[in-house]
Amino acid sequence: MSLRSEANLHGIPTKRYDLIREGLIVFIVLAVVIIVLAMLFGSPDYPAVRGEDVAQRQPIAYLKTSANILAGNSSIQGYGPPYTANSGNAQQLLGFAPAAWLGVTIPINPPEDLILKPLARVALLNDVVAGALRTYRAASSNQQQSWLKAYLAALDKATVANGQVQVPAGEYGPVDKLMKGMLNLGRAGLLEGALESGVRLPYALDFTRSLLFFQDDVDHNVAQTLDMLGGQWGISHETGDYPGAWWLWPYTLLYQIPVISISPNGDLQAGAIMSVFFLVMLFMPFIPILNRLPRWLGVYKLIWRDWYRRQ
Amino acid sequence: MKAAMNLTRRTQQFLSANLSVEDALPTRMPVYVNSLAYLFGAAALSALGMLILTGVVLCCFGPGWYHVSRVGHFFNSLHFWSMQVFFGVVLLHLISKYLMAAWRDGRWKTWMVGVLTFGVAVFTGLTGFMSQTNWDSQWIALQAKDAMNALGVGAFFNPLDTVQVLTLHVVVLPLITTVLVAIHLFLIRRDGPVRPLPPKRRPQ
Numbered sequence: 379m380s381l382r383s384e385a386n387l388h389g390i391p392t393k394r395y396d397l398i399r400e401g402l403i404v405f406i407v408l409a410v411v412i413i414v415l416a417m418l419f420g421s422p423d424y425p426a427v428r429g430e431d432v433a434q435r436q437p438i439a440y441l442k443t444s445a446n447i448l449a450g451n452s453s454i455q456g457y458g459p460p461y462t463a464n465s466g467n468a469q470q471l472l473g474f475a476p477a478a479w480l481g482v483t484i485p486i487n488p489p490e491d492l493i494l495k496p497l498a499r500v501a502l503l504n505d506v507v508a509g510a511l512r513t514y515r516a517a518s519s520n521q522q523q524s525w526l527k528a529y530l531a532a533l534d535k536a537t538v539a540n541g542q543v544q545v546p547a548g549e550y551g552p553v554d555k556l557m558k559g560m561l562n563l564g565r566a567g568l569l570e571g572a573l574e575s576g577v578r579l580p581y582a583l584d585f586t587r588s589l590l591f592f593q594d595d596v597d598h599n600v601a602q603t604l605d606m607l608g609g610q611w612g613i614s615h616e617t618g619d620y621p622g623a624w625w626l627w628p629y630t631l632l633y634q635i636p637v638i639s640i641s642p643n644g645d646l647q648a649g650a651i652m653s654v655f656f657l658v659m660l661f662m663p664f665i666p667i668l669n670r671l672p673r674w675l676g677v678y679k680l681i682w683r684d685w686y687r688r689q
Numbered sequence: 690m691k692a693a694m695n696l697t698r699r700t701q702q703f704l705s706a707n708l709s710v711e712d713a714l715p716t717r718m719p720v721y722v723n724s725l726a727y728l729f730g731a732a733a734l735s736a737l738g739m740l741i742l743t744g745v746v747l748c749c750f751g752p753g754w755y756h757v758s759r760v761g762h763f764f765n766s767l768h769f770w771s772m773q774v775f776f777g778v779v780l781l782h783l784i785s786k787y788l789m790a791a792w793r794d795g796r797w798k799t800w801m802v803g804v805l806t807f808g809v810a811v812f813t814g815l816t817g818f819m820s821q822t823n824w825d826s827q828w829i830a831l832q833a834k835d836a837m838n839a840l841g842v843g844a845f846f847n848p849l850d851t852v853q854v855l856t857l858h859v860v861v862l863p864l865i866t867t868v869l870v871a872i873h874l875f876l877i878r879r880d881g882p883v884r885p886l887p888p889k890r891r892p893q
Contacts, residue, residue, distance in 0.1 A: 476841025
């Protein structure tokens with residue numbers, strides 16, 4: 379024994395023990411339990427939401443998403459750091475906005491990066507889209523917004539027949555042609571590739587833009603259908619009945635409290651509370667009352683009952 | 690002239706003072722170590738072993754393998770349930786050590802390293818959920834980015850950068866977890882199991 383363990387265990391009777399044997403037994407039992415669970419229940423693998431699928435199955439939702447992003451209605455538009463420079467929109471707590479400290483590190487201009495740049499690639503292959511893009515860029519901002527507003531209103535009355543979207547006639551300027559270009563890009567399965575075209579192709583490793591594209595309505599609706607929204611205890615489970623990060627139950631609980639769930643600073647509030655909770659756990663040995671609680675609870679008497687009986 | 694410090698001798702002295710072979714691989718244990726509560730730590734270590742073994746197999750074939758292979762999906766399921774069991778036994782370990790006030794007699798370092806390990810494990814689990822390359826990872830990453838951005842972490846950790854998430858999950862975080870677990874185990878074996886709390890005396 380080392381000097382320290384001799385001092386710590388001085389006067390304590392000992393019994394025979396085999397660390398490796400006990401460790402192996404525990405490992406084998408755990409491994410069997412895990413193998414049985416894996417064989418019986420498998421694991422979740424619900425397919426990702428892809429531009430191609432949305433364009434084929436929900437073309438109107440696809441067009442609404444694209445038109446809203448182009449109109450500047452996406453949630454990323456005024457998100458603040460790290461995507462946009464609107465620091466005033468960064469979540470705040472007690473006057474602090476940590477998101478603003480390091481500024482814009484992933485710059486995204488949604489209309490330009492998520493719609494017009496992919497369309498510029500389509501324009502190289504399609505003269506109609508090329509002409510519509512030139513007309514759109516040459517128009518004033520007010521004119522662009524007027525076209526988009528009319529188009530978005532018309533999409534509410536749009537129908538789908540034989541896979542073709544029928545939008546009522548209206549004053550949309552080139553927007554209808556641009557959106558058809560976006561829809562065809564999606565149907566061809568090229569949306570994600572076009573969105574990540576700025577990265578080091580062919581080694582596309584960062585999927586930030588393509589993951590952000592459908593986050594507002596399409597992904598939100600899928601998550602709601604699968605009970606995965608924050609207000610549906612989404613963190614605690616995965617798709618189906620599979621358990622998720624249930625150990626974050628206290629964190630999920632915070633999102634069920636209206637003050638936090640509807641607050642524009644909710645994520646920062648929940649994060650701050652969990653950070654304090656973690657620090658309390660970390661410094662538990664030094665926190666009065668909490669470090670005495672085990673003595674008062676008395677569960678230790680059950681754990682060491684043989685020892686106390688022996689005494 | 691002062692002799693150069695002998696690093697080997699210093700290491701020998703450190704080990705003889707802190708961790709003998711009998712400490713590291715004990716063949717005797719205090720008699721009060723006689724409860725199921727003592728098995729949760731070994732169970733957590735075993736589940737961590739399963740996580741590493743199954744994770745290494747998944748790494749060998751790449752993150753897309755389990756979507757197209759039944760064998761791959763089975764290994765993904767093993768990894769998934771290893772993670773679920775790991776957090777279950779880690780929480781039992783944490784709760785039981787709290788109820789034993791196991792930080793007594795200078796063992797606060799063991800407690801704090803354990804809690805730090807738990808924190809890193811939670812983050813490792815999050816990056817695992819986000820590395821599944823399916824709907825769950827897509828949605829969890831979108832949700833996580835708001836939390837990370839709000840806390841100011843988003844400037845250097847982007848949950849939507851799948852490869853950054855994946856490399857953190859398979860290399861950086863397991864390495865930090867393993868180092869912390871090694872320190873935790875060293876402290877446990879160095880100090881030995883904490884003595885039982887003195888029982889409350891009834892007034893005579």
